[in-house]
Amino acid sequence: MAIPDYQTLMLPVLKMAADGKEHKFSQSVEALADEFNLTAEERNEFLPSGSQAVFNNRVGWARSYLKQAGLLASPKRGFFTITPRGTELLAKNPTKIDIALLEHYPEFIEFKNRKKDKSDNGPLVESSTNGESNLTPEDALASAYKKLRLDLELEILNAVKETSPSFFERLVVDLLVKMGYGGNRQDAGKALGKSGDGGIDGIINEDRLGLDIIYIQAKRWEGVVGRPEIQKFAGALQGQRARKGVFITTSSFTKEAKEYASLIETKIILIDGEHLSRLMVEHNVGVSTVGQYEVKKLDSDYFDNE
Template identity: 30%
Template sequence: MSRRKKSQAEFVRWFGPLLDALRELGGSGRPREVSDKIAESLKVPEEEREEVLRSGQSKFHNQVAWARQYLVWEGCLDSSKHGIWALTPKGEAAQLTMEQSRAIFLKWVDIHRKARKPQSGANIKNELPEEDGSSADTGEKTDLLEVLQSLTPQGFEKVCQRLLRESGFENVVVTGQSHDGGIDGYGTLELNPFVSFKVLFQCKRYKGTVSRAQVGDFRNAMIGRAEKGIIMTTGTFSSDATKEASRDGAPQVELVDGEKLVEMFQRAELGVKPKVIYEVDLPFFEPYM
């Protein structure tokens, strides 16, 4: 088996655990919530969870997302595009073994292969994951993330400043080259006419993983200066960094990784243009094949 085929099949092992995780979460959950539940239940090694693809995406989460896509085609998961993964009645009842998961994978590989054979002019997308980390949710996410990673550090700070303004922050200032204890800027968030608070932020434009120590250093820099902080990165956060950010008795630090950053840009329609694309719904035609 070639390296490419092996890479394509790796995500099959998450089919059953994904359904189990959703059952544990009550039948639905946000993508990262589901991935974290799988990692917690199966004790996925930290180094595997922190591995990133060339695109800067988390390889583990990307594989779980591909597992979700195949389970959507199989009718085990809802096909909602609203950021929530949910079980269907079929998925609720399914207890998939590795052999059954493999059979589902091969079934849909074959269906897509047959659909592509007739050169009828229909634009049917190749739905197999690439080694460079194509996204199971939308190719646009990877493209936008790569653009953000290609910006200069100063440019990334300024575009994050714009994103914060578009998201309701006021008086957003980038502190520039001062690197004041790791603080790249600050702004004010008004909750209502009576309550507002200062927020400090840090921008990390790279493909790596933000560590627990880096979150701790940022918090130390913000203590006594603001009630809340935000770290925005085009990379990912380690599980220890996530725990450190919400540690009891310490100022809260909000973490925005590359995936969430892309979602925020899309929600604000900042730097992206919405468009409608119709793709062939192969599950609909499956009974007729």
């Protein structure tokens, strides 16, 4: 199943505390993950910042909002327990707890208003009528980041498709050097575009010492690359007694081409247009940074020394 949003988690979190005991947050996260039958992949999915697991973050926000409404309390750091108000709410057997329900408590309204006053862009806690109400602040940032990233990758790919073949080869050199191949830019530039030997556009060192060589095919194509082209490249590699090759294109590969590349003994990596644009963004080729935002959280270790 998909990772539940923080509002879906509010009722399970409150029910977990219904026994009146103190519950350790980290243990509660694991118990809730089991309750929702999350896979290992879902449990380990991180925010784009890499700072925290998505599920942990959403459980944290569910707990935080329940506390702001006076339904939970924190007797000590890292623990939470139910309050009489929380017990009273559970006695009514609610089918769900969400922002709309929390807005019935004056403490939560006051919390919302404080956040709204401190933010030029509106409240951090979304209104219950807002279509984005299931997003935590980190979720909203992640969603915006993903959209910006996808839009940028598409823009890059369209720009690459408009370049000349020679420029595309230079672009490939820049990317491979940024990824750690080929030594320096000058050495790599000499290597690519010099061979032209039957299906091979160039060669580049795998490492700075030149312990192994990678053969490259770089094609700025519009059509889909099929198995025959990969077979031709593989034959050229065999003719050079080469063990490794990279086929880079601005288009895509057929299923048969991918299957063939995965079955042959020679290692051939296929990089299509979408993959190419992702790598360019990751390694800062053809892009520039216009702004940076740091997302910070409480350093609990610092306060342990108090």
